[in-house]
Amino acid sequence: MQQALDNNHELPLEEFPYIVRWSEERCKRCGRCTAVCPVKAIEPTIRVERRVYSEGPEPTPQAARRITQVVRQVRDIARYCVGCSSCALVCPNEAIRPEYNPRNKLLTFRSRGGDAYKRGGRRNDPGVGTLDKLKFSRISMLTDPALDAGRHEFKLTTLLGRILPAEGLPLRADNGGLAVDAEAFVPPVREIYPIMIGSMSVGALSPPMWEGLAMGVAYLNEEMGMPVVMCTGEGGMPPRLLRSRFLKYFILQIASGYFGWDEIVRAIPDMVEDPCAIEIKYGQGAKPGDGGLLMAYKVLKLIAEIRGVPLGVDLASPPTHQTKYSIEEAVAKMITSMSMAWGFRVPVYPKISGTKTARAVLNNLARNPYAAALSIDGEDGGTGAAYNVSMDKMGHPIASNLRECYLDLVRQGKQNELPLVAAGGVGKKGNLAANAAALIMLGASAVSIGKYIMQAAADCYGNEYNRCNLCNTGRCPRGITTQDPKLYRRLDSEKVAERVVQTFKVADTELRKIFAPMGRSTELPIGMSDGLSVADKAIAERLKIDYAC
C-alpha cells in the first residue's frame, strides 16, 4: 500500500509573504545564499528525477534516476522568508531573489504555540500617510522676493528646554540696557538641530551601528557646525563615553527598566560635560502602552555589562514606571529628581506615545516649571520588538496629535515655553526634510528619527511591505540590530558615520530649499501653518491648514 502523503504540517508557498524565485539554470550551487539566509528560509537539498532518454540509431527509451542539487524554500511557517534579499545580494549569478506575495496569509498562520506574533521593524503600512500628503504652498515670488537657498544664511537650529515667558525674565534695567539678575533661576536650554536621532539603545543596535551614529553625530557637531544630538534609548551608554566630552551630544534616556542607570549614576561625579538632556520614556509610538523588550538572545556580554544584568535573559521594561502611581508623581517627581541630579543644569523632558490623552499630559507639563519639553512619538515609529497587534493597530498618527497639542499651547500662550518634539514616521517614504518641515510648521520645535537613519545610514533592508522585520531576533542580516559578531562585522561603523553626516547634509539643503521660497531664514518657522496645504478636506480641517486641490 502506498504511504499516505503527510504534508499537512506544511503550507503551500502561495501562503508565504515572500516566494523565493530560484533559477536552476543560473545557480552554480555555491551555497552562499543558504549560508547567509538569516531565517533559514531556504535550504540546499536534492531532487530525485526520473529521466527518460534514448541512445543509438533507433528510439530505445530508457529510464534513469538522477540526483540534482537544488535550493528549496522551506514550507515551515516558523522559517518563512522575510524578503530581506540577503540571498540575492550574495548570489554571484543572479540566480535567486525573493518576490513579494501580496496575497500572503502570514498573519493567519504565524501565531503558533499560543504566543502572539512579535516582530521588529516598522508598521508595514504602505499607504501614504498624512505627512506625505502635505505640501508647501505659500511661495513668495512677486509680492516679495524669495530667498536664495544656496546663498542666504539660514538659521536652522531650535531650542530644547523650558523657556521662560518674556514676562517672567529676570531682567533689570542697566545703564540704558538690560542685565540678567544673577540670583534668578533660568532653566537650561539647548540650541540643537531640529532633526535629532531618536532613542535607539545600545543593545537594540549593534556596536558598530551605535558607534557609527555616535561618530556621525560628533562629526556633525565638531566639523560641520550642525548641533545634531542623539538619544541613547534605554540601556545607558558605554562608560568611557559617559566620562568623555562627547556626552554633550547625547540625550540620556531613562525608561521604566532603568537599564544602564547604575553606570550613569556612578559616572556623574566624573562627567566632564553635562548630557544634552534627559529623556524620561513613558511610551513609544510603535507599541503605545507597552514597555520595552530586549530579547534574551541580544543580551550578550557587552550589553549585560553596560546594563548591569545577567547574560542571556529577556530584559523587559514595564509599561509604566512602577514606583509612580499618578501623573503628578511621574511628571513632577521624576523631572525634579532627574533635574536635581545634574544641579538643574540639564533639561529633563518626558517622551510619550501619540495618544488622545497627550493633551492631558501636556497640560500637566505646561504647569510644571521644570518640564523641559514634551516628545510625542506617533504610531509610525519603529521598535526593537513589539507585538504585531500593537504595532499595527495601536497608536495615534503624529500629525494631528502634535497639532492639537501645539494649538492647546497656543490657547494658553505657552507655545514657546514648552517645546514639542514630534516623531513617528518622519521620512517614512524617504521625504525626511519635507516631513520634518511639515511637522515644524504644524508646531513641532524638533523632530526625532529612528527608522529613517537606519535605512539611510546602514542600508536597512526593511520597507513597508512586511519586509525583513528581524530587528528583534538578533539576526539582522545587515548587522544593524544584532549582537552577533558574525553578523555585525558586516557593518562598518566608519561607513555608518559617513552616511549619517551625508544624510544630515542633504536634509539641511532640502530644509533650506523648503524654507527659502517661503521667505523664512532667520528663525525656524515653528507653527507657520499658513505655509501648508493639503488636497484632503478632512485633513485640512483637522490640522487647521489650507485645503488646496
Add this chain to the structure above:
Amino acid sequence: MCRLAAISSESYISPLENVLALETMKEGHDGSGMGLMLKDLGGEFEELKDYPILSGICSQSGYRALNEYMQGLGFEEKHMWSPPVRPMPGIAKRDYYFAKVYQYPADYAGKPRAQKEDLLLRTRLALRKMGEADESIVVFSFYPDVVTLKEVGDPLALGEFFGLEKAGLSARVILAQGRQNTNYAINLYACHPFFLQGFGTMTNGENTAFVPIREYLTSRGFPGYMGYNSDSEVFTHILHYAVGRLGFPLTYYKDIITPLRPRECDRRADRGALALIRSSLRMLTIDGPNCNIGFLPDGTTYMVQDSKKLRPGAVGGVPGRYALMSEQCGLESAVPRRDRERDVFPMKYDMAIVSPRAGEVRVWNQLTGAFMESPEPSGAGARV
C-alpha cells in the same frame, strides 16, 4: 510695495508734506489707499492734548450708534474735527470722517493713566466690533493727541479729497503710507499706519512669519492684540509688547524682531539678557522683507530693517526736521535743504532713531549694542 513717509519736526507741519513726499515715490505704490497718523498735534488740537481723540469713519446709522454708545459710557464730546471733504472721482465718499475729542467719564477723572488707557482701548475695540459687520463704524485710534485718517484711493487725490491744505491739521510727528494692495482685499483696517496705546508703526514688505507671531500675540491675553487684517499690524503690537508692556528700551525691539546669531551676541555687553530675550521671544522674529517705521509715546521715531535688509529706507534731515522715508526721493521732497552726506541708510544691524521734536538722528548698531559716532560731513557736495 507700499511707500512710507514719516516726518518728525520741532514745529507743527501739515500732513500735506508727507503726501507730497509719497507722490515723489509714487512708482512704489499703486494708489489703492493711504493712511495718515498724526501725533503731537497742533492747530485746533494743541490745547486739547490731555483729552482722548477718537478717529474714525461712520455711516449715518453708525454715527448715531457711536454717539449713543459714547454717551452711554459717560464720554462727553468736547470738540469735533472733520475734514472739508471735496468729492473726487475714484474715491467713494463715506458719510462721516471725524476726529472727536472727548472728556473722560466723570468717574475716571482721578484715575491713573493705565486705567484710562485701558478704558480707551476697550471702548475702541467695542466700537470696532459694533460696526465691523456692515462697516457702519470704522475706528482707527482712540488716544490723547493722536489723529488717524485712512481711505481708499491715490494719496494725492486723497489729500485733495480731505482738503488737507485747509483742513487745519498739523502735528510734530506724521506717518503716511501709500498703499499697494497686493495681499489682501482692500480693507481700511488693513491700511497702515497702525496704532496701539501710544505706539504707531507702518511697514512695507511682507511679513512671512505672520501666523506664528499673530498666534503668539493673541495668546498674550491682552485685548488690544487683535484685528490683523494686515500682516504688518503685528509690528505695532510687538513694539507695544516689548516697550510698553515688558518695559524694554527701544533698541531691544530690534533685538526681538531680528535677533543676532549666538556668536554675534557674544560681542555685546548685555549678551546674557540677549540670550534670554532671543529664546523667550523667538516667536516674534520677523523674517522680512520689511522696512519698519514707527513712533513711541514720547515722540521718538525710528526706522528698522529686517535682518536681510531686503527693503530700501533712508533717514535724513536737519535738527528740527527729520524725515524717515522708504525712498531717498521722498527725503528730497521732505527735507531738501539738508546735508546729504549725513543721510542714513539703515542696514541689517542698524536702527535709526530720531529723538523727540526732531532733535537729532542717531544710529544704534545691533552688533556693538552702542550708538554709532555721527560721521563728519565731507564738505564737498554738501548742500545745507
